[in-house]
Amino acid sequence: ICQEENTLRELRIFLRDICAKLARNKQFFMFTKPVDVEEVPDYLDIIKEPMDLETLMSKIDKHSYICARDFLDDIDLIVRNALEYNPDKSAEDKHIRHRACSLRDKAYAFIKAEMDSDFEDTCRDIREKR
Numbered sequence: 001i002c003q004e005e006n007t008l009r010e011l012r013i014f015l016r017d018i019c020a021k022l023a024r025n026k027q028f029f030m031f032t033k034p035v036d037v038e039e040v041p042d043y044l045d046i047i048k049e050p051m052d053l054e055t056l057m058s059k060i061d062k063h064s065y066i067c068a069r070d071f072l073d074d075i076d077l078i079v080r081n082a083l084e085y086n087p088d089k090s091a092e093d094k095h096i097r098h099r100a101c102s103l104r105d106k107a108y109a110f111i112k113a114e115m116d117s118d119f120e121d122t123c124r125d126i127r128e129k130r
């Protein structure tokens, strides 16, 4: 169990670093905080499960993720929400969809580049046992 806690601590450190790098990227500014209903009044009528990078970071601290897959599922939620809320052919919607796809690709690339697969396998085993 102690070894498991060490593994999960290492995972949290790793995920915080990735989350911080994504949040620092100016391109992803609109994904960094919960959508402000003042700015975007109809957002919660369309998007039932909002997600953003600040919420992701607080979920790391609450030990919500025990493998990279769970973290990437919330990244995918940010992306899915942006694609659903911005479906139009307009330049603005296309731009936001492009940024969302770029966020997903960068997140997956960071995980792949910095996480060796047997570390993720170890995390998956811990998840299976819980």
Ligand SMILES: CC(=O)c1nc(NC(=O)[C@H]2CNCCN2)sc1-c1cc(O)cc(O)c1
Pocket (backbone or CB within 6 Å): 029, 030, 031, 033, 034, 035, 036, 039, 040, 081, 082, 085, 086, 087, 088, 090, 092, 093, 096
């Ligand atoms: C994150 C997101 O999905 C988002 N989408 C928007 N789309 C639009 O405004 C499109 C929708 N189609 C019609 C033309 N306007 S604004 C917006 C947003 C931007 C911010 O600076 C902060 C924030 O919290 C949310």
